[in-house]
Amino acid sequence: MLLEGKVLAITGGASGIGKAAALEAARQGADVAITDIVAPETVRSLLDEIEVTGRRALYLQGDVAEPETAVRFMSTIESQLGGLDVFVSNAGICPFHAFLDLPPDVLKKTIGVNLLGAYFMVQAAANQMVRQGRGGAIIAVSSISALVGGEFQTHYTPTKAGVHSLMQSTAIALGPHNIRCNSVLPGTIRTPINQEDLADEGKASAMIARIPLGRLGEPEDLAGPIVFLGSSLASYVTGAALLVDGGCFVNLQ
Ligand SMILES: NC(=O)C1=CN([C@@H]2O[C@H](COP(=O)(O)OP(=O)(O)OC[C@H]3O[C@@H](n4cnc5c(N)ncnc54)[C@H](O)[C@@H]3O)[C@@H](O)[C@H]2O)C=CC1
Numbered sequence: 001m002l003l004e005g006k007v008l009a010i011t012g013g014a015s016g017i018g019k020a021a022a023l024e025a026a027r028q029g030a031d032v033a034i035t036d037i038v039a040p041e042t043v044r045s046l047l048d049e050i051e052v053t054g055r056r057a058l059y060l061q062g063d064v065a066e067p068e069t070a071v072r073f074m075s076t077i078e079s080q081l082g083g084l085d086v087f088v089s090n091a092g093i094c095p096f097h098a099f100l101d102l103p104p105d106v107l108k109k110t111i112g113v114n115l116l117g118a119y120f121m122v123q124a125a126a127n128q129m130v131r132q133g134r135g136g137a138i139i140a141v142s143s144i145s146a147l148v149g150g151e152f153q154t155h156y157t158p159t160k161a162g163v164h165s166l167m168q169s170t171a172i173a174l175g176p177h178n179i180r181c182n183s184v185l186p187g188t189i190r191t192p193i194n195q196e197d198l199a200d201e202g203k204a205s206a207m208i209a210r211i212p213l214g215r216l217g218e219p220e221d222l223a224g225p226i227v228f229l230g231s232s233l234a235s236y237v238t239g240a241a242l243l244v245d246g247g248c249f250v251n252l253q
């Protein structure tokens, strides 16, 4: 098991990529702490699934855009699970909208959740790991959108470039503490975040046509890469970005 005896914490773990990563971490031997904005009843069955693996699970409801959520999350993890080894910054939103009339509130909310939320959480997790003095691993869920544009994502793609850049800078700042920082860059993965967007069958099939592996991603496709980056198999990997996109990015012509 790749995460035997470790504690992994993840934001936005109630759904999609975060949920799949939380479950795989437990299967790989980690106790799992989840924070998300949804009510605790929503994650009850997920916590049960984690506990069935023999690992401990905790849930804290909170908004990552509020800095105090990160502080509460770390102190809950310390008191209930005894510390933190792997932190995954995953919570995010993508309210598709045209550029020319994008309302300022949508811009502010997207930056607040995706970029400031990641910053607050990564900073709190890093401080927790530094206090513990036993190193650690931080993984940010960025996106292929850190590298390419999206007509209806002008407010979103800069946040994904931002979290990728955050991992590069924190890799330098935290290297002396033996804390590794990496990002995963998913392509298009079928989750609730894009259910409506992918209901446009023309758009979905055009995307699939560009993907050498011939399909959109599933949340489970990210679980292995996230666990790998959190594990000692990746002990000399820091400041890296791992594309998990079925080959979409490289397929220009
Ligand atoms: N699905 C995709 O195609 C891709 C997703 N991503 C990124 O993956 C991450 C996870 O997204 P998915 O699993 O696809 O979507 P999802 O909608 O299934 O999961 C996002 C989770 O974040 C939570 N969340 C939203 N706002 C929050 C807040 N303010 N505070 C705390 N939690 C909050 C949601 O409740 C949800 O559980 C996001 O950062 C997204 O940008 C990146 C590339 C592709």
Ligand SMILES: C[C@H](O)[C@@H]1OC(=O)[C@H](O)[C@@H]1O
Pocket: 094, 142, 143, 144, 145, 150, 160, 186, 187, 188, 189, 193, 194, 197
């Ligand atoms: C939510 C979108 O379908 C998804 O988000 C990303 O970051 C990908 O690039 C896709 O556009």
